[in-house]
Amino acid sequence: xxxxxxxxxxxxxxxxxxxxxxxxxxxxxxxxxxxxxxxxxxxxxxxxxxxxxxxxxxxxxxxxxxxxxxxxxxxxxxxxxxxxxxxxxxxxxxxxxxxxxxxxxxxxxxxxxxxxxxxxxxxxxxxxxxxxxxxxxxxxxxxxxxxxxxxxxxxxxxxxxxxxxxxxxxxxxxxxxxxxxxxxxxxxxxxxxxxxxxxxxxxxxxxxxxxxxxxxxxxxxxxxxxxxxxxxxxxxxxxxxxxxxxxxxxxxxxxxxxxxxxxxxxxxxxxxxxxxxxxxxxxxxxxxxxxxxxxxxxxxxxxxxxxxx
Amino acid sequence: xxxxxxxxxxxxxxxxxxxxxxxxxxxxxxxxxxxxxxxxxxxxxxxxxxxxxxxxxxxxxxxxxxxxxxxxxxxxxxxxxxxxxxxxxxxxxxxxxxxxxxxxxxxxxxxxxxxxxxxxxxxxxxxxxxxxxxxxxxxxxxxxxxxxxxxxxxxxxxxxxxxxxxxxxxxxxxxxxxxxxxxxxxxxxxxxxxxxxxxxxxxxxxxxxxxxxxxxxxxxxxxxxxxxxxxxxxxxxxxxxxxxxxxxxxxxxxxxxxxxxxxxxxxxxxxxxxxxxxxxxxxxxxxxxxxxxxxxxxxxxxxxxxxxx
Numbered sequence: 001x002x003x004x005x006x007x008x009x010x011x012x013x014x015x016x017x018x019x020x021x022x023x024x025x026x027x028x029x030x031x032x033x034x035x036x037x038x039x040x041x042x043x044x045x046x047x048x049x050x051x052x053x054x055x056x057x058x059x060x061x062x063x064x065x066x067x068x069x070x071x072x073x074x075x076x077x078x079x080x081x082x083x084x085x086x087x088x089x090x091x092x093x094x095x096x097x098x099x100x101x102x103x104x105x106x107x108x109x110x111x112x113x114x115x116x117x118x119x120x121x122x123x124x125x126x127x128x129x130x131x132x133x134x135x136x137x138x139x140x141x142x143x144x145x146x147x148x149x150x151x152x153x154x155x156x157x158x159x160x161x162x163x164x165x166x167x168x169x170x171x172x173x174x175x176x177x178x179x180x181x182x183x184x185x186x187x188x189x190x191x192x193x194x195x196x197x198x199x200x201x202x203x204x205x206x207x208x209x210x211x212x213x214x215x216x217x218x219x220x221x222x223x224x225x226x227x228x229x230x231x232x233x234x235x236x237x238x239x240x241x242x243x244x245x246x247x248x249x250x251x252x253x254x255x256x257x258x259x260x261x262x263x264x265x266x267x268x269x270x271x272x273x274x275x276x277x278x279x280x281x282x283x284x285x286x287x288x289x290x291x292x293x294x295x296x297x298x299x300x301x302x303x304x305x306x307x308x309x
Numbered sequence: 310x311x312x313x314x315x316x317x318x319x320x321x322x323x324x325x326x327x328x329x330x331x332x333x334x335x336x337x338x339x340x341x342x343x344x345x346x347x348x349x350x351x352x353x354x355x356x357x358x359x360x361x362x363x364x365x366x367x368x369x370x371x372x373x374x375x376x377x378x379x380x381x382x383x384x385x386x387x388x389x390x391x392x393x394x395x396x397x398x399x400x401x402x403x404x405x406x407x408x409x410x411x412x413x414x415x416x417x418x419x420x421x422x423x424x425x426x427x428x429x430x431x432x433x434x435x436x437x438x439x440x441x442x443x444x445x446x447x448x449x450x451x452x453x454x455x456x457x458x459x460x461x462x463x464x465x466x467x468x469x470x471x472x473x474x475x476x477x478x479x480x481x482x483x484x485x486x487x488x489x490x491x492x493x494x495x496x497x498x499x500x501x502x503x504x505x506x507x508x509x510x511x512x513x514x515x516x517x518x519x520x521x522x523x524x525x526x527x528x529x530x531x532x533x534x535x536x537x538x539x540x541x542x543x544x545x546x547x548x549x550x551x552x553x554x555x556x557x558x559x560x561x562x563x564x565x566x567x568x569x570x571x572x573x574x575x576x577x578x579x580x581x582x583x584x585x586x587x588x589x590x591x592x593x594x595x596x597x598x599x600x601x602x603x604x605x606x607x608x609x610x611x612x613x614x615x616x617x618x
Binding site for chain 1: 349351352353355356357360403407410412413426430431432433435436438439440442443444446447449450451457458459461462463465466468469470472473474475478479480481482483485486490492496500503
């Protein structure tokens with residue numbers, strides 16, 4: 001990745017370097033996912049095509065970027081960090097497939113393309129999600145990820161913890177029941193942390209784990225990820241409102257239309273923006289032990305709250 | 310587990326000892342699953358209840374039995390083999406939840422109880438399956454499963470390989486497309502091996518892996534599992550036909566009604582029974598290296614083709 005020079009203060013230059021690094025990581029992880037999910041000519045190849053369709057979809061690859069940037073702090077070879085990044089992204093992609101299903105959010109489009117159950121069918125989408133989740137653990141367990149089995153099993157523990165009932169799946173469960181739960185601010189923050197924060201933090205932590213970092217450094221990057229993830233989510237909610245206002249002339253977006261509580265609905269637009277900015281500052285503070293080497297991660301936190309899409 | 314004395318030739322005595330051992334394992338793995346999946350009072354506890362509903366459902370626990378019996382060959386402490394057994398069973402239970410979904414087999418009942426999506430709802434069922442699959446890897450990765458991280462990561466590799474697109478999920482994909490595929494005998498055998506054989510073999514192999522067995526012994530137990538799994542599946546198909554004949558007076562069961570090719574439809578009832586018996590013999594032959602210590606596994610293979618339910 002590009003390194004930011006210490007005097008590159010203006011926001012555009014920082015953002016430029018970060019965006020270039022994000023793009024480079026996206027290209028590298030796309031190639032890695034393409035390699036890790038080869039097409040299969042056997043009859044079950046249909047589910048592999050659905051996995052590939054979902055995984056090679058042109059997303060921003062924020063989680064892979066965070067995994068690679070965290071691993072860079074510990075000089076992890078790119079061949080290893082890309083496998084960790086790809087595994088985390090597989091879990092993210094599986095969660096999107098299942099979240100889009102008719103029984104969940106019932107979305108027909110994602111990033112302008114038909115969702116997996118629309119492009120293939122519902123059964124294949126369920127199976128493709130299942131297989132991507134399974135493959136993520138297979139990738140981490142493979143000796144190519146790290147020669148030391150203790151490192152690989154620590155990565156498996158991180159991913160299982162972040163993505164199961166006590167993490168991402170638990171967050172999705174709360175989200176589905178949110179209308180009945182009357183969540184307070186702490187409850188809403190917990191929902192967001194579980195649903196999206198845990199896996200973002202997992203990306204950061206896993207980069208440190210594959211770098212055999214001390215537990216203090218793993219925790220610091222995890223805390224960065226939780227703060228960064230919540231800032232990113234609140235910025236999403238802000239964009240949902242401001243984007244709609246610009247495009248449709250209405251002041252409300254799909255979250256409000258769906259009756260979903262967000263930090264925008266609780267704190268107002270300015271309050272939510274301020275909260276996101278303070279979270280980005282929190283995230284950056286957790287990077288202090290890493291000094292200038294963590295400048296890309298710092299930019300990522302600032303990008304999370306200044307992006308326009 | 311009870312040991313079978315070498316002169317216990319009569320089938321009833323053998324079956325009695327096996328059945329007693331199967332029942333003991335089922336009770337022990339039920340307790341283990343109950344312990345590994347504690348209820349949670351937080352809002353996401355709803356998905357945990359669904360996981361518990363699915364996992365604590367009174368199944369035969371054949372896969373846990375095989376994992377424990379294989380581990381017994383290598384004198385693995387029961388505390389360790391039960392964790393391996395519980396992990397494999399979690400994957401089996403997740404696969405049943407997802408297979409029962411409306412988009413898949415659309416079943417309302419399983420073992421006389423409403424299926425998970427009928428008892429809870431479809432979204433919760435999808436999430437409960439996802440979380441059980443994730444938790445299975447979390448259980449294997451936990452140091453309580455084995456002190457050596459290299460053993461635990463080998464278990465993760467076994468489970469990921471057996472349950473993903475190149476294993477169980479791939480088999481389910483083929484099964485869903487079977488009507489369009491015009492499978493020959495080899496294709497049907499491959500479907501069955503992927504859909505049910507791989508995870509049964511995984512149970513056997515994992516018992517050996519947690520016992521740090523040589524790769525030859527792991528392979529022997531895996532070969533036993535594949536033959537045993539196919540025998541078990543064909544016996545299921547036979548029971549589907551004979552059970553229906555006894556209960557309904559019709560000579561055909563739900564497989565034939567659903568237009569599904571089985572070894573019964575291909576080989577006829579007697580041919581299928583003979584094939585299952587020869588597979589059970591194959592399975593038993595793979596146990597030769599283990600001598601009398603493998604008598605329960607031998608019985609399990611014979612039980613697979615002589616059971617009445």
